[in-house]
Amino acid sequence: MKEKITGAEALMRSLEHEGVETLFGYPGGSIMPVYDALYDHRDTLNHILVRHEQCAAHAAQGYARVSGKVGVCLVTSGPGATNTITGIADAMMDSTPIVVIAGQVGAGFLGTDAFQEVDLVGVTQPITKWNYQIRRAEDVAWAVSRAFYIARSGRPGPVVLDFTKNAQTDTVDYEPKDVDFIRSYVPEPETDPVLLDEAARLIDSARKPLALVGQGVELGNAQEELKAFLEKANIPCGCTLLGLSAIPTAHPLNKGMLGMHGNLGPNIKTNECDVLIAIGMRFDDRVTGRLDAYAKQAKVIHLDIDPAEINKNVPVDIPVMGDCKKTLRLLTEKISPADHSEWIGSFREYETTEQTRVIEPEIHPAAGPLNMGEVVRAVSDATRNEAILVTDVGQNQMMAARYFQYGKPRSIVTSGGLGTMGFGLPAAIGATFARTGRPVCLFVGDGGIQMVLQELGTVMEQKAPVKIILLNNNFLGNVRQWQAMFFGHRYSFTPMLNPDYQQISAAYGIPSRRVMERAELAGAVREMLTSDGPFFLEACVVEEGNVMPMTTPGSSVDEMLLEC
Amino acid sequence: MDKIFYTLLVYSENFAGLLNQITAVFTRRQLNIESLNVSASSIPGIHKYTITTWSDRETIEKVVKQIERKIDVIQAHYFTDDEIFLHEIALYKLSTPEVQENPEVSKIVRRHSAIFVEVNTTYCIVEKAGMTEEIISLYNELQKTGCMLQYVRSGRIAITKSCVERVNGFLEAREARYRQEKAGAAKKAL
Incomplete structure (x- = not known):
């Protein structure tokens, strides 16, 4: 049945038709007809008013990463739209499905430098999977359905809809649309059976295989298929930052994190293995280090859904295209059970070295101020590894990634590719709306939290149960570490003069506590986790703590420094 | 790595903004586009781009x-x-008085199998279609006579040596696979 409604109302119905329940946004002039329509849909569409549009995008990302659904954000034209750019670029880098709906001036004003007009389609073209300007109310149902289909299918990514004001107010005979096919777009490339057989043969012949696990496994919901594959062929694995929770930390074949601040074992073994099996990962430079010295001895098998990733950074011997949920299952059927216990045992010496020289001193220091890793592990232990970890960017991120332990899938939300400071707090807010029933623990530094401090207002209003753990070292710690290591300790603009965070939390009505003493840590963490709703735990940590081990820029993956 | 001259053939839907998206890929990799031609293809609604650039095989892939x-x-x-x-x-625009004075000009034009497409008292226009080298060779000779007023080259257009249009096959396969998946899903639902 068709009925005449406005384009704005058509947007509401289209969002409901897509199963949207939560949106993050901020109203403004050019999106007012949509907000007016939203007023009548408040019982089905839960709109979260953020305090800055950048955070609407990050909150939508946090929501998407934890729930697996498309995150939606709603903003006005001009500055409202440009404020979301960082979140859109971040979602593009990290393959996060979000749909950003922005108001736009009326079609008649386009190109006239009208008030709050910006060429959003032009500006977001290189950082979106797709974008589209809706200039007619007739296009709303089609564009929204196409946007959601593109955002969530294949390799997910951000989509921008630029919604002109006339299209919001004009009326249309509304009929829901279901786009599930675009002839030019192949979300899931076909798997070549010949290459699949070759890959299986190569894996069977491997004596020292190593798997690299990326976020693709989480995006493809292939955690069980991954486990079955690794266990059948007895293959040890390392995880990228975004792939850390694709397999439990405690799994005996999980050898830890890859990359610049990853674990010693999987990094060194990358240059010793004979077959490297990359699964849903993209050989980022933070993972590979110097490319011309990366896994040159190994044959490389690459399982990915995006053909553009094959041979992009690392030459691949056997590409296996397709959704890894399917390709992993097919590979597991084809390979033979194997025993690589000797090879797996050879990781132990590196694990022991790292444990004694880096991990133990970090998480169980004898004396001195609190360490970052120590706080992270205390929180992880207290949640019995059940929590969802959200991080900001910098030392807090690397420490959290290293010392948090993952028990369940989709447990890490962090800005990997773009490395966006300020991502953490809004992403954590978004993560709480995925309603998993699991605690959401945010680790953030004193630099990153001040980039988005205003979002404490959103936390307050929504009573969003974010457990904020501020690792306060009075420095922009990661840059300071590099200044210490590579710039002769010249601390150019990295010391940070901080406000009194206890007063700030109090002003927002968020329960808080400051910890400086080791003896108080466990109690404070317990208080945080047992309190209902949000909590602000400020941990005053060692000022000049360093994240170790480290592959310095320009070094090869097996050249890791244990101390600096 | 040695640079090779590549011609890219791209087929797309006829949507606004796509040309920009395609050229942006070249910009990001600091590749200069030598020529670019966009026009309707033989398939209704589908546009064809012919783009040429100097690059190496790894990058062009x-x-x-x-x-x-x-x-x-x-x-x-x-x-x-x-x-x-x-x-x-x-197209080569030549000064008519100078062409009349210099008989060599029309000989050059005939030797290159080019044609006069416009003649008036002030200028005439010569058209030459062919390989890039032929066009440049005519340009060089005409330039020497000193009668050339203007010169313009189209981008190159290209057609593959295979006997089937690959895009047709691709689109048919896409539609077939979609129908098959739909049928499979409907069967499952029953």
Whole structure:
């Protein structure tokens, strides 16, 4: 049945038709007809008013990463739209499905430098999977359905809809649309059976295989298929930052994190293995280090859904295209059970070295101020590894990634590719709306939290149960570490003069506590986790703590420094 | 690595903004586009781009994949000159009084199998279609006579040496696979 409604109302119905329940946004002039329509849909569409549009995008990302659904954000034209750019670029880098709906001036004003007009389609073209300007109310149902289909299918990514004001107010005979096919777009490339057989043969012949696990496994919901594959062929694995929770930390074949601040074992073994099996990962430079010295001895098998990733950074011997949920299952059927216990045992010496020289001193220091890793592990232990970890960017991120332990899938939300400071707090807010029933623990530094401090207002209003753990070292710690290591300790603009965070939390009505003493840590963490709703735990940590081990820029993956 | 002259053939839906998306892939990799031609293809609603650039094989492969990744791009392929038939067209505007004074000019034009497409008292226009080298060779000779007023070259257009239009096959396969999946899903639902 068709009925005449406005384009704005058509947007509401289209969002409901897509199963949207939560949106993050901020109203403004050019999106007012949509907000007016939203007023009548408040019982089905839960709109979260953020305090800055950048955070609407990050909150939508946090929501998407934890729930697996498309995150939606709603903003006005001009500055409202440009404020979301960082979140859109971040979602593009990290393959996060979000749909950003922005108001736009009326079609008649386009190109006239009208008030709050910006060429959003032009500006977001290189950082979106797709974008589209809706200039007619007739296009709303089609564009929204196409946007959601593109955002969530294949390799997910951000989509921008630029919604002109006339299209919001004009009326249309509304009929829901279901786009599930675009002839030019192949979300899931076909798997070549010949290459699949070759890959299986190569894996069977491997004596020292190593798997690299990326976020693709989480995006493809292939955690069980991954486990079955690794266990059948007895293959040890390392995880990228975004792939850390694709397999439990405690799994005996999980050898830890890859990359610049990853674990010693999987990094060194990358240059010793004979077959490297990359699964849903993209050989980022933070993972590979110097490319011309990366896994040159190994044959490389690459399982990915995006053909553009094959041979992009690392030459691949056997590409296996397709959704890894399917390709992993097919590979597991084809390979033979194997025993690589000797090879797996050879990781132990590196694990022991790292444990004694880096991990133990970090998480169980004898004396001195609190360490970052120590706080992270205390929180992880207290949640019995059940929590969802959200991080900001910098030392807090690397420490959290290293010392948090993952028990369940989709447990890490962090800005990997773009490395966006300020991502953490809004992403954590978004993560709480995925309603998993699991605690959401945010680790953030004193630099990153001040980039988005205003979002404490959103936390307050929504009573969003974010457990904020501020690792306060009075420095922009990661840059300071590099200044210490590579710039002769010249601390150019990295010391940070901080406000009194206890007063700030109090002003927002968020329960808080400051910890400086080791003896108080466990109690404070317990208080945080047992309190209902949000909590602000400020941990005053060692000022000049360093994240170790480290592959310095320009070094090869097996050249890791244990101390600096 | 040695640079090779590549011709890319790209097919896309006829949507606004796509040209920008395609050229942006070149910009990001600091590749200069030598020529670019966009026109309707033989398939209704589908546009064909012929783009030429100097690059190496490794880069051009990545460029093509990144172009093909755009949602509304249907297919992208790259070719070296021996894999395609290519053609270009050029117009040479000459001063009529000087052409009349110098009999060598019309000889050059005839020798190159070019044609006069416009003649008036002030200027005449010569058209030459052919391979890039032929067009440049005519240009060089006319330039020497000193009668040339203006000169313009079209981008190159190219057609593959294979006997089927790959895009047709691709689109048919896409539609078939979609129908098959739909049928499979409907069966499951029953």
